[in-house]
Amino acid sequence: MAAIPPNSESTSADTQSFEAALEQLQQLVRELEQGDVPLEQSLVAFELGQRLIKYCQDKLATAEQSLKQLAADADEALGNDKPKS
Secondary structure (H helix, E strand, C coil): CCCCCCCHHHCCHHHCCHHHHHHHHHHHHHHHHHCCCCHHHHHHHHHHHHHHHHHHHHHHHHHHHHHHHHHHHHHHHHCCCCCCC
16 A cells, blocks of 8 residues: 555655556556555545646646647637637
Protein backbone atom coordinates (compact mmCIF):
# COMPACT_ATOMS: atom_id res chain seq x y z
CA MET A 1 0.00 0.00 0.00
CA ALA A 2 2.57 2.52 -1.06
CA ALA A 3 0.22 5.15 -2.54
CA ILE A 4 -1.91 5.73 0.55
CA PRO A 5 -0.04 8.06 2.90
CA PRO A 6 -0.46 7.72 6.67
CA ASN A 7 -2.33 11.03 6.74
CA SER A 8 -3.90 13.24 4.10
CA GLU A 9 -1.58 16.17 4.76
CA SER A 10 1.57 14.29 3.79
CA THR A 11 0.98 14.45 0.03
CA SER A 12 0.28 17.63 -1.87
CA ALA A 13 -1.13 17.40 -5.36
CA ASP A 14 -0.02 20.98 -5.94
CA THR A 15 3.65 20.03 -6.10
CA GLN A 16 3.53 17.32 -8.73
CA SER A 17 2.99 17.01 -12.45
CA PHE A 18 -0.30 15.97 -14.01
CA GLU A 19 1.20 12.61 -14.92
CA ALA A 20 2.48 12.01 -11.39
CA ALA A 21 -0.88 12.97 -9.91
CA LEU A 22 -2.71 10.68 -12.34
CA GLU A 23 -0.36 7.79 -11.56
CA GLN A 24 -0.87 8.32 -7.83
CA LEU A 25 -4.63 8.38 -8.34
CA GLN A 26 -4.51 5.16 -10.38
CA GLN A 27 -2.42 3.53 -7.64
CA LEU A 28 -4.95 4.59 -5.00
CA VAL A 29 -7.78 3.09 -7.03
CA ARG A 30 -5.88 -0.19 -7.51
CA GLU A 31 -5.24 -0.45 -3.78
CA LEU A 32 -8.83 0.35 -2.86
CA GLU A 33 -10.16 -2.12 -5.42
CA GLN A 34 -8.20 -4.90 -3.76
CA GLY A 35 -10.53 -4.42 -0.78
CA ASP A 36 -8.04 -5.00 2.02
CA VAL A 37 -7.47 -1.36 3.02
CA PRO A 38 -8.62 -0.56 6.58
CA LEU A 39 -11.49 1.92 6.93
CA GLU A 40 -9.45 4.83 8.28
CA GLN A 41 -6.85 4.42 5.55
CA SER A 42 -9.63 4.21 2.98
CA LEU A 43 -11.00 7.53 4.16
CA VAL A 44 -7.56 9.10 3.86
CA ALA A 45 -7.20 7.61 0.38
CA PHE A 46 -10.64 8.92 -0.60
CA GLU A 47 -9.76 12.44 0.54
CA LEU A 48 -6.44 12.32 -1.28
CA GLY A 49 -8.14 10.92 -4.37
CA GLN A 50 -10.62 13.80 -4.37
CA ARG A 51 -7.76 16.30 -4.23
CA LEU A 52 -5.90 14.50 -7.01
CA ILE A 53 -9.03 14.45 -9.19
CA LYS A 54 -9.53 18.19 -8.70
CA TYR A 55 -5.87 18.85 -9.43
CA CYS A 56 -6.02 16.81 -12.65
CA GLN A 57 -9.30 18.44 -13.71
CA ASP A 58 -7.82 21.90 -13.14
CA LYS A 59 -4.70 21.01 -15.13
CA LEU A 60 -6.84 19.68 -18.00
CA ALA A 61 -9.04 22.79 -17.97
CA THR A 62 -5.94 25.01 -18.10
CA ALA A 63 -4.53 22.98 -20.98
CA GLU A 64 -7.85 23.19 -22.83
CA GLN A 65 -7.93 26.97 -22.41
CA SER A 66 -4.37 27.22 -23.69
CA LEU A 67 -5.23 25.14 -26.75
CA LYS A 68 -8.30 27.27 -27.47
CA GLN A 69 -6.22 30.42 -27.19
CA LEU A 70 -3.54 29.00 -29.48
CA ALA A 71 -6.20 28.02 -32.03
CA ALA A 72 -7.78 31.48 -31.83
CA ASP A 73 -4.38 33.13 -32.25
CA ALA A 74 -3.61 30.90 -35.23
CA ASP A 75 -6.97 31.70 -36.83
CA GLU A 76 -6.39 35.39 -36.28
CA ALA A 77 -2.91 35.17 -37.77
CA LEU A 78 -4.37 33.41 -40.81
CA GLY A 79 -7.04 36.06 -41.17
CA ASN A 80 -9.97 33.93 -40.12
CA ASP A 81 -12.58 35.94 -38.19
CA LYS A 82 -14.31 33.11 -36.36
CA PRO A 83 -12.14 30.55 -34.58
CA LYS A 84 -13.47 27.01 -34.57
CA SER A 85 -14.42 25.73 -31.11
